[in-house]
Amino acid sequence: MAKEKPGIPKGTRDFDPLEISRREHIFNTIREVYRLHGFRPIETPAMENLSTLMGKYGEEGDRLIFRILNSGDFPSKVKEEDWQSRNASLISSRICEKALRYDLTVPFARYVVQHQHKITFPFKRYQMQPVWRADKPQKGRYREFFQCDADVIGSDSLANEAEIMQIIDKVFSQLNIDVIIKINNRKILAGLAGLIGFPDRFTEITTAIDKTDKIGLENVSRELIDRGLTKEAVDKLLPVLELTGTNHEKIQMLQDLLSSSELGMQGLSEVQEVFDIVEVTPLHCRLELDLCLARGLNYYTGAIIEVKSADVNIGSLCGGGRYDDLTGIFGLPGVSGVGISFGADRIYDVLQALSRFPDSTGTFSQVLAINFGPVERNYCLPALENLRSIGVQCEMYPEPAKIKKQLQYADKNNIPFVLMAGEEEMKKKLFSLKDMRTGDQQQLMLEQITDVLMKYFDR
């Protein structure tokens, strides 16, 4: 067989042991916090029926879905006329019945409807799995990436929004990342669109507002005028978007402005209630009402949530919101839910930029036993089993190679301790333990070694 130069598809990644341990630090933290709040895990298959996914992510989304070719003699199943059309979209719908998961939300909606009779509502579920998108790969954007979602569905209580704030706060505290949680509400934005006299231009207005962070308010107002708003309307809107002060002050000013908008007032009262519940057990991080937060408004119907790093300018680390009809498309209408999704890749980049990964990530073996030959090896093996029984990760170098090579192995694999036993140690029933950082070496009994290790690894 021919030799091939090995590589992987663009936009995909291999993860080495150090990267895996750092990613696990992130995933484990998120999972642990989800569980502390009573969320329950589900998993769905990597492949869904194509019909489950199509039409759920807009036209652009449909194009970015990876399709899986039908097995067997797929061309024979296509009508001659269709085959001769050579039309990509038509033919792909004839030769592909399955596609790769594009996000976790649509499969979750499908899951809830399919298994509705065995689910107890409200259903608090989390799901941490990879998704695939045929997006153009670029820095920080991959064709395979992980999503870490949690949703509560079947309850419209705002206590759920408050709990999500607690979860976000806990995850980032434990990861040692300082963040700002931004919150807004679709109903406030709808009230504002009414206030300035353009209630029917909600989509254009919010699409423009959402860019404030990137292009600034001046450009946003220019865009609004380009899109047909009057100067008067924009002049009325801008000071509202520029509102400063505490959340309480912002809400008070908005209550005056929006007093005639029932929807707007409802949005404000929802935000106020979330703040009130959150304050019962105050957050570590800052929680901020941000009227320019206007993402995801083709599905969010109430709260909109976004989390940013206070130290690294990298975009959103986590986002979410409330939606009123997740499962309607699959035949179960009227199920309200609220959810969030953590972006593991961005969180990784922030931890990397701030050097905040724990020192323990990247250490696998904690002890390497040097192999001087069969007799010495057999003397050390029971000691290693003993260490494992108390949770120490350790290994024996598999062959009696030169000691320099074995020490290099310890060094390159970031193994902090080396265990050795030659004739002298065996006679005394001792072991030499070498600390690879300091170079210190002492002859110890096995029990003393476990003490040293327990202390070092802080168990």
Added chain:
Amino acid sequence: MAKEKPGIPKGTRDFDPLEISRREHIFNTIREVYRLHGFRPIETPAMENLSTLMGKYGEEGDRLIFRILNSGDFPSKVKEEDWQSRNASLISSRICEKALRYDLTVPFARYVVQHQHKITFPFKRYQMQPVWRADKPQKGRYREFFQCDADVIGSDSLANEAEIMQIIDKVFSQLNIDVIIKINNRKILAGLAGLIGFPDRFTEITTAIDKTDKIGLENVSRELIDRGLTKEAVDKLLPVLELTGTNHEKIQMLQDLLSSSELGMQGLSEVQEVFDIVEVTPLHCRLELDLCLARGLNYYTGAIIEVKSADVNIGSLCGGGRYDDLTGIFGLPGVSGVGISFGADRIYDVLQALSRFPDSTGTFSQVLAINFGPVERNYCLPALENLRSIGVQCEMYPEPAKIKKQLQYADKNNIPFVLMAGEEEMKKKLFSLKDMRTGDQQQLMLEQITDVLMKYFDR
């Protein structure tokens, strides 16, 4: 949009919270043991270049690889002549460049070659990821399933085989499954083929022998004769395959039989050495030399390993062996390795059949706080945060629903304790804690509650 009846592709599965917690029990046990032995994790992408996978799994394997349709206007990239051929194999090679991971071994080989300059050998890696095969789905066989592999490559020491026995033993001890580890060696089988005068019929002989478990020795001998072996040869082979006694006795008898076969004697000495090293720290389970074990001989070159349940007749729970040239196909020859793969689905079925899943699997929230209204909710929320800070998983029912409904929620979600506080408890600064199994209910201080819970959950 039209309503669709939700479903998933055949051969794939949704996992509900109970199933996830049981699967995690299996995965965590295997991962923990791999780590105790100094193995390091890697992950590879779900999609590989099609050319990386093709030709690695035989003709049948090639057909079972799931191909991913190229994005964009894929038909326009196919030559008219090819398109008109309507030949499935030809066209799929023109419209698909990527495919789904079929196993973990080939991606691992590709990984090692691609990243060889940053890998320290011997490289002990583990990898636990899903794989996909377009196999006909049937009971216990899925199109998406998980593999849990560990390999040591770049070392031909038999200490690695011995370590793998220790790993298998530890995993199944911790899972509380009684198993038999079967071991054989390709070289012994080659010696036997020589002994009976048919060294060039190695593949036919071993393919037949491998079926002994399923069809019995009588049918195996019939098959061997059908395949052109003489009756004399089969009569010489059968008593060897029927050898009983201890491993030591079997090896002694084989040493007499194979004394003239250099290869056979080498195989025996390898098996003996593995047994000798294993005995330094004896196993809990039975380790058995089984001459009928002859699987995977198109890639295994030394040890062959298989694990079976002692109690449930369900096929192999774990398999592996030594291969001498894993990475040659990708341009890095001469790298010897030995590895194993645990079959999580079969292990799941055995634990299910024996009712050996720990009681804790399936419990997520440990405490549900009943929501009597905003005041009572706000009284309980800090207590829940307090419980979470010591690791108790707990939740507040999101709205002040009827208490019967809230208790049903606890019941259906397998939540063992319910926390309640009404006017009386709030006045006394206490909480009522109800044990859902016994129905017992007591008024306690928060510190007393943490004591009860710590004791119950054995922390």
